[in-house]
Amino acid sequence: MTTAETSREQKIAYPIHRAGRVFATKLASREAIVTCLLLLPAVLFLTGGFVFPLIKLFTLSLESEGGTLSAYREIIGSEVFRAVFVQTLILAVTVTVISVLLAYPAAYLLSRLKDGWLTLAIYCVLVPFWISVLVRTFSWMLLLERNGPVNSTLMWLGVTDQPLKLLFNDLAVHLGMIHVLLPYAVLPIYASLLKLDPRLLQASNGLGASGLQTFLRVTLPLTAAGVAAGATFVFLLSLGFYITPMLLGGFHNLTVAMLIDNFVNERLVWPLAAAASFILLFIILVILAVAARFLSIGQMLVTR
Amino acid sequence: MRERSYGAGFAQVLGALVLAFLVLPIFAVVPASFNRSSFIKIPPQALSTRWYEAFFSDPAWLAAILTSTKVALLATFISLVIGTLAALGLERVEARTKGLLTGLMLAPLIVPVIMTSIALYYVMLDIGLHGSVLGLALGHTLLCMPFVVLNVGISLARLDPSLPRAAAGLGAEPLYIFRTVTLPAIRPGLAAGGAFAFITSFDEVVISIFLSGVSAKTLPIQLWEQIRIEFTPVAAAASTVILIATVLLFLLVQFIRSRGAT
Numbered sequence: 001m002t003t004a005e006t007s008r009e010q011k012i013a014y015p016i017h018r019a020g021r022v023f024a025t026k027l028a029s030r031e032a033i034v035t036c037l038l039l040l041p042a043v044l045f046l047t048g049g050f051v052f053p054l055i056k057l058f059t060l061s062l063e064s065e066g067g068t069l070s071a072y073r074e075i076i077g078s079e080v081f082r083a084v085f086v087q088t089l090i091l092a093v094t095v096t097v098i099s100v101l102l103a104y105p106a107a108y109l110l111s112r113l114k115d116g117w118l119t120l121a122i123y124c125v126l127v128p129f130w131i132s133v134l135v136r137t138f139s140w141m142l143l144l145e146r147n148g149p150v151n152s153t154l155m156w157l158g159v160t161d162q163p164l165k166l167l168f169n170d171l172a173v174h175l176g177m178i179h180v181l182l183p184y185a186v187l188p189i190y191a192s193l194l195k196l197d198p199r200l201l202q203a204s205n206g207l208g209a210s211g212l213q214t215f216l217r218v219t220l221p222l223t224a225a226g227v228a229a230g231a232t233f234v235f236l237l238s239l240g241f242y243i244t245p246m247l248l249g250g251f252h253n254l255t256v257a258m259l260i261d262n263f264v265n266e267r268l269v270w271p272l273a274a275a276a277s278f279i280l281l282f283i284i285l286v287i288l289a290v291a292a293r294f295l296s297i298g299q300m301l302v303t304r
Numbered sequence: 305m306r307e308r309s310y311g312a313g314f315a316q317v318l319g320a321l322v323l324a325f326l327v328l329p330i331f332a333v334v335p336a337s338f339n340r341s342s343f344i345k346i347p348p349q350a351l352s353t354r355w356y357e358a359f360f361s362d363p364a365w366l367a368a369i370l371t372s373t374k375v376a377l378l379a380t381f382i383s384l385v386i387g388t389l390a391a392l393g394l395e396r397v398e399a400r401t402k403g404l405l406t407g408l409m410l411a412p413l414i415v416p417v418i419m420t421s422i423a424l425y426y427v428m429l430d431i432g433l434h435g436s437v438l439g440l441a442l443g444h445t446l447l448c449m450p451f452v453v454l455n456v457g458i459s460l461a462r463l464d465p466s467l468p469r470a471a472a473g474l475g476a477e478p479l480y481i482f483r484t485v486t487l488p489a490i491r492p493g494l495a496a497g498g499a500f501a502f503i504t505s506f507d508e509v510v511i512s513i514f515l516s517g518v519s520a521k522t523l524p525i526q527l528w529e530q531i532r533i534e535f536t537p538v539a540a541a542a543s544t545v546i547l548i549a550t551v552l553l554f555l556l557v558q559f560i561r562s563r564g565a566t
Contacts, residue, residue, distance in 0.1 A: 031396070034396075034478075035393050035396040035397060036393075037393075038389045038390065038392050038393030038396070039389070039390055039393035039394070039397075039405065041385070041386040041389055041390070042386045042387065042389065042390035042393075042409060042449065042453070043390075043405070043408070045382075045386055045445070045449075046408055046409065046411075046412075046446075049424075049442055049443075049445070049446060050411065050412055050420070050446055052427070053420070053423035053424050053426065053427040054415070054419075054420075054423050056423060056426060056427055057419070057422065057423040057426065060426065102322045102325075103322070104315075105315045105316070105318040105319035105322060106319040106322040106323055106326075107319070108312075108315050108316065108319055109315070109316045109319025109320060109322075109323070110319070112316060121323055123554075123558075124323040124324075124326050124327045125323070125326060126554070127327060127330075127551065127554055128326050128327065128330065130500075130503055130550050130551075130553070130554045131330055131507075131546075131547060131550050131551075132506075132507035132509075132524060132543075132546055132547075132550070133507070133509065134507070134509050134524050134527055134528060134531075134543075135330070135333060135507075135527075135543040135546055135547055136329070136330055138333060138527075138531055138539065138540075138543055139329050139330055139331070139332040139333050139543070140329060140332075141531070142332045142333060142336050142344055142346055142540070143329055143332050143346070145344070148346060149332075149346045149347070179325070179326070179329060182322070182325075182326060183326065211310075211311045211312055212311055215311070236414065239416065240416030240417060240418060240419070242417070242418050242510055243509055243510065243528075247531065247532070257416060257418040260418050260419070260422060261418065264422050264425070264514075270426070273422055274422075277416070277418070277419040277422065277423075280416055280419065281415060281416065281419060284414065284415075284416070288414065
């Protein structure tokens with residue numbers, strides 16, 4: 001119940017007596033105070049523990065020796081640093097496209113299942129959310145190792161004579177990131193498939209459309225919002241990825257997050273780290289502003 | 305429904321394969337942890353539990369478990385208290401303000417964690433919170449609290465607003481209404497939000513890399529260092545322990561949720 005509603009009700013309840021009206025406004029202001037008190041701890045915590053450190057970081061990004069904006073100029077002007085940003089963006093796009101392509105059939109299967117099978121299939125999507133990214137990435141290291149099960153299977157199948165180098169390269173980074181981010185694409189697509197009216201599919205079917213035509217002209221357009229939401233999530237999260245590329249990638253698999261870490265821990269150049277962070281954040285906010293037309297972030301996060 | 309096309313059948317088979325891809329690789333650490341030899345190998349040649357003995361008898365691992373538990377409990381507690389209060393407050397403000405405040409509460413999930421981490425590292429070095437359980441817990445709370453706010457928010461949205469009003473009409477005090485009407489209604493949200501907050505903190509790596517220092521190493525940091533430097537089967541044993549504990553917690557929450565739904 002909103003405070004506005006409360007005060008309106010109170011006014012209706014005491015239409016004549018002045019004393020009643022005074023009581024009502026008192027009640028309304030007390031309600032407003034209670035609302036503020038409820039929100040205050042979280043707002044204070046986020047201001048002190050999140051907004052303030054980010055503002056500090058921003059001032060740090062302006063404190064470069066070469067002048068106010070020189071850290072930004074250095075990053076945007078340097079071919080090496082620009083390459084890292086471009087590489088991160090390309091990685092994010094590839095991971096997003098493959099994730100959505102894989103997520104759609106999984107979400108479709110979910111929308112077809114019932115009861116026990118549905119529960120099992122949903123657990124397959126939800127359990128990975130709960131399991132440590134570090135453990136999941138470590139599992140991939142074990143699987144893709146020189147003497148690991150993937151290599152021994154390939155050799156057993158006669159695909160290769162000697163173990164392939166599967167780890168510390170693009171392939172491993174992509175596999176690991178898609179594995180971690182895929183659930184973020186499955187859930188919104190599944191939600192949009194559930195909202196789809198089955199009568200529309202029947203109508204399309206009844207009018208003689210083939211399965212593929214129905215999918216392309218009815219199902220896909222009506223679930224486009226879910227696809228957009230899933231893609232946005234995967235894309236935004238993959239832009240900031242650190243652990244998985246760090247463990248599964250080689251020297252050349254540098255992401256912006258790894259670059260920022262490098263600035264702080266190896267080269268001790270805080271202004272560059274701060275500037276790189278804000279450039280990354282700027283890219284993310286631009287994408288988010290575009291995507292905000294399609295999705296509500298809060299709704300997507302609660303399915304876990 | 306009419307007979308389905310081959311395409312639909314193909315899509316479902318592909319979907320099943322994708323689900324298998326999501327779940328099966330995670331469990332690769334389990335066979336690796338039971339291998340007797342001192343290098344990691346799947347499938348193991350000879351079974352042994354020596355790496356679990358090594359894990360549970362190593363003071364460094366035990367200290368890490370203890371630190372992680374302390375940090376996660378503290379982060380969950382803070383998240384539950386201020387997150388629940390915030391969710392209750394959000395229900396009482398108008399839509400515009402609610403949107404703005406929800407955006408603020410979810411912002412830590414959108415800003416890249418590496419950025420939050422270095423910002424916290426910089427600030428906490430100054431005020432002496434770096435390398436402390438409290439510092440880690442406060443950092444983790446940024447990532448944990450949104451899940452409490454969202455889950456409790458959903459429970460609150462499901463609560464029939466006429467119930468607390470009826471209680472008020474019958475002369476019940478606000479705190480009494482909260483205890484007898486609101487609290488039982490949001491219990492599933494508290495359980496789900498709290499459990500997810502706990503696991504989010506317990507598994508957090510990036511913030512911890514920057515805030516741990518030498519004095520407060522969490523379990524994921526100990527694991528992170530083992531994987532990057534030594535790569536012994538103890539890391540697989542540690543991963544298996546984390547894995548089993550997480551799956552159990554997940555199943556417990558699903559059980560509470562399904563009971564809350566009926």
